[in-house]
Amino acid sequence: MLIADVPLLARTPEEIQAEIRRALKARLEMVAEGDTDEVRRIDGHVAAYRRLLGESDVAPVTGRRVPAWTVEDLAIEQAPGRDHAEQNTHAYNDPGRLYPEAVFDAICWARGQFFHPPSGY
DSSP: OOGGGSOSOSSOHHHHHHHHHHHHHHHHHHHHHTOHHHHHHHHHHHHHHHHHTTSOSBOTTTOOBOSSOOHHHHHHHHHHHHHHHHHOOSOTTOHHHHHHHHHHHHHHHHTTSSSSOTTOO
16 A cells, blocks of 8 residues: 555544534633633634645644645644643643644544544533
8 A cells, every 4th residue: 555545634524524513612612711721722623624624725833835735744734733742841821832732633633643532522
């Protein structure tokens, strides 16, 4: 099997769309509770999902314009969030950390690396 034969995502577009709807519902609850950190995380999740579905051509963290993502593009987009999570150089709720980690988590879930979606409530 060639690497080109391996799909980028383990989740179907329908599963990702359902997760967007569920995450946006959870986001409303977080707004009502005043949990701005969780709202920012969910915003990162949704931005990543929309990019994965092709609804945007701008990568949510790096801002790169890529017509169609490759494995390398996904890794580049995940790197800042992975670095924050693994190096733990910022506080858990540091605004510079929240969004990139959220994008990392969303991409991991969509690729099948996480069993549960990251904004699961």
